[in-house]
Amino acid sequence: MLADAGDPADPPLFLLEAIAGEIVRCCGHRALKGYRLAHGWTVERAVAGFHAMCVEHDLGARGLTIRSWLEWESGEHPNADYQDLLCRLFRTDPVSLGFSQAYATLARSPAPDHVSSGARLPGTGELVSRVAQESVSHAVAAEVTDAGPTLLESFGADVTRIARAYLHDAPVPLFAELARIRREACELLARRLHPAQRVEVLLIAGQACGLLANASLDLGSPDAAAIQARSAWTYALAACHDGLSAWIRGIQAMIAYWSQDYGTAITFARDGQRYAPSASAHARLHAIDALACATAGAQREALAALEAAGRARHNGCGVDEIHDVIAGEDPYQLPLLLLGLTTPLTPNSNPAVT
Numbered sequence: 001m002l003a004d005a006g007d008p009a010d011p012p013l014f015l016l017e018a019i020a021g022e023i024v025r026c027c028g029h030r031a032l033k034g035y036r037l038a039h040g041w042t043v044e045r046a047v048a049g050f051h052a053m054c055v056e057h058d059l060g061a062r063g064l065t066i067r068s069w070l071e072w073e074s075g076e077h078p079n080a081d082y083q084d085l086l087c088r089l090f091r092t093d094p095v096s097l098g099f100s101q102a103y104a105t106l107a108r109s110p111a112p113d114h115v116s117s118g119a120r121l122p123g124t125g126e127l128v129s130r131v132a133q134e135s136v137s138h139a140v141a142a143e144v145t146d147a148g149p150t151l152l153e154s155f156g157a158d159v160t161r162i163a164r165a166y167l168h169d170a171p172v173p174l175f176a177e178l179a180r181i182r183r184e185a186c187e188l189l190a191r192r193l194h195p196a197q198r199v200e201v202l203l204i205a206g207q208a209c210g211l212l213a214n215a216s217l218d219l220g221s222p223d224a225a226a227i228q229a230r231s232a233w234t235y236a237l238a239a240c241h242d243g244l245s246a247w248i249r250g251i252q253a254m255i256a257y258w259s260q261d262y263g264t265a266i267t268f269a270r271d272g273q274r275y276a277p278s279a280s281a282h283a284r285l286h287a288i289d290a291l292a293c294a295t296a297g298a299q300r301e302a303l304a305a306l307e308a309a310g311r312a313r314h315n316g317c318g319v320d321e322i323h324d325v326i327a328g329e330d331p332y333q334l335p336l337l338l339l340g341l342t343t344p345l346t347p348n349s350n351p352a353v354t
Helices: 013-027 031-038 043-056 066-073 080-090 124-143 149-165 171-189 195-218 222-239 242-258 262-272 279-296 299-315 321-326 333-339
Strands: none
Touching (some): 013 031, 013 222, 031 066, 043 066, 043 080, 149 171, 149 195, 171 195, 195 222, 242 262, 242 279, 242 321, 279 299, 279 321
């Protein structure tokens, strides 16, 4: 995941959180260990970083040892003071580190007979009140957001406008505006967002990076374009958005094509088919596949890909916002024009690759 993001020197927080979650899911580690490994730290490095943080922020000396840290990763819970400091170290919360549990609602279970008959367990009232207060606290925290609907709508409108303007406007001014949108979206991801808002901002950041990749290629910087595309791919995966994933794979394929790496272009185009949610997405990727195959001299594979593009274009179904709503360029016509086709594909056509 770090490689796909271009190996950033200071990975954004959302990416580290995603990596930690994958480590916990795939390896069965506890959350604290997942966060440590996501940061690339040994236990010794984590303990040293903890003490350095306390000194830097004038938090007072602590007696944390490697042994204590290993006990926490084995399931022991630190006290409230250490939990707060660990949350500060990893820039997260006790729930994410596995020290606490979020209560959306208090689970209801049948009351024991002696309770339902009027008896009360010792401390029951205090327990119920405490859990209710915890639920309120979590609900209040979940309600707080640094992104209003107007801001997100503005982001989305800007990306759509630039995607469509890219066909006829000069790339340099659009590049600067895309860089601003990408920067502001990344800053917003480090702030408080509802889960649905986070997905929306990830989508915006991915679209911006994808368009920056196109612009970088047009401005003669294929290496920068590849880096932008890898960043866009990371955002697409984090957002779990198939339309964006398919679109970015197509961009990566075209970057590889213009770099004369036709084998990689074919690989990207075919891998993108796994995510393509619509006829347009399938047709675009098949057309790019055909273009790369034709240039590489694989005529039979090129013709097969062209026929697949035609079938997808005329017989496919499904619509996705990236290819069919935002659009901005004909999703499959450009690769077909590069192939030298003079007429659009039809189900009965027998195109000749020139």
